[in-house]
Amino acid sequence: MTTMQDVATRAGVSAKTVSRVFNDDPHVTEDTRQRVQSTMRELKYVPNMLARTFREGKSAVIGIAVPDVADPFFAAITKEIELAAREHDMAIVVTSLGDNPSLEQNIIETTVRRQIGGLIIAPIAADQSYLARWQDSFPIVFIDRTPIKLNADYFVEDDFGGAFEATQHLIAHGHRRIAIVGDSTDVPTTRLRLEGYRAALDDAGLRNDEELVVLGSRNADGAAQACKTLLALPDAPTAIFSSNARFSIGVFPALQALNRTDIALISYGDFPMADVLQPSVSVIDQDPRRVGRVAAERILARLATPAKRFRRKNVLPVRLIERQSCQSVPALSAPVDVP
Structure with a gap:
């Protein structure tokens, strides 16, 4: 795995300068910033955020990215992830991706810079390959929608x-x-x-x-x-x-x-x-609480055993809850038997 020192050596700068570039320090010259960023891309470098948070004595953070945090489904998922995180002395940071797929990568990369220890995402774009370079640094779990052009853990409904x-x-x-x-x-x-x-x-x-x-x-x-x-x-x-x-x-x-x-x-x-x-x-x-719980548990399991590379793909069952709004059609046609 590429280290910060590897980037520094290749770019001809100090490790501290690499850290400043990654954290958008305004005191780095533009020429140096471009050279370090180019080297980061070339070496596919990402910092080990989780190790850093543990060294600094801070609780790890689970990042959550969903299309709309106000949506009842995603709100319930987020709440359950938060409860699971608290049980393990972790915090969450939540962001809305909105409905413009072209913004997804930028929003996610901004979230990643908040030193997250894991990411749970319901994507909106048609390509999540940009996340590949982060997979060695922290676990990533997809919910509600499968990842595209990326092999990753996911939980979707039927x-x-x-x-x-x-x-x-x-x-x-x-x-x-x-x-x-x-x-x-x-x-x-x-x-x-x-x-x-x-x-x-x-x-x-x-x-x-x-x-x-x-x-x-x-x-x-x-x-x-x-x-x-x-x-x-x-x-x-x-x-x-x-x-x-x-x-x-x-x-x-x-x-x-x-x-x-x-x-x-x-x-x-x-x-x-x-x-x-x-x-x-x-x-x-859809039982969104179950979706949130299993996604959080997968993140925690990956953190406990980071060496495991096998990605698990899960389709969760859904169930019909019949209430009053599905009345029969009177006199229009006889009900049919449907197996």
């Missing part, structure tokens, strides 16, 4: 299976016009959930109607507008599958505002108050 079950459940209640509302298929979870939705329709011999597929919403307000657009169709859907909890928070009040309590709704992902709303909302439960 997005295809959950969407298939949700759509199948609506079909069994007599629904034939089932819409899906979601964000872009550039997001891997949305793409898999769309595939599961379509597969369930195909399995039941129902037509995939593209006018019932409304994707591209960026937030709850966009999902609410998508709901209104769907219900204005001449042949409107009788049921809506919302592809994530963030959008469900927009879809439900839109249905209420239109006084459309006759429209069935299933949310991929539970959300606050979903079980006490009227009607209560059926959900595909």
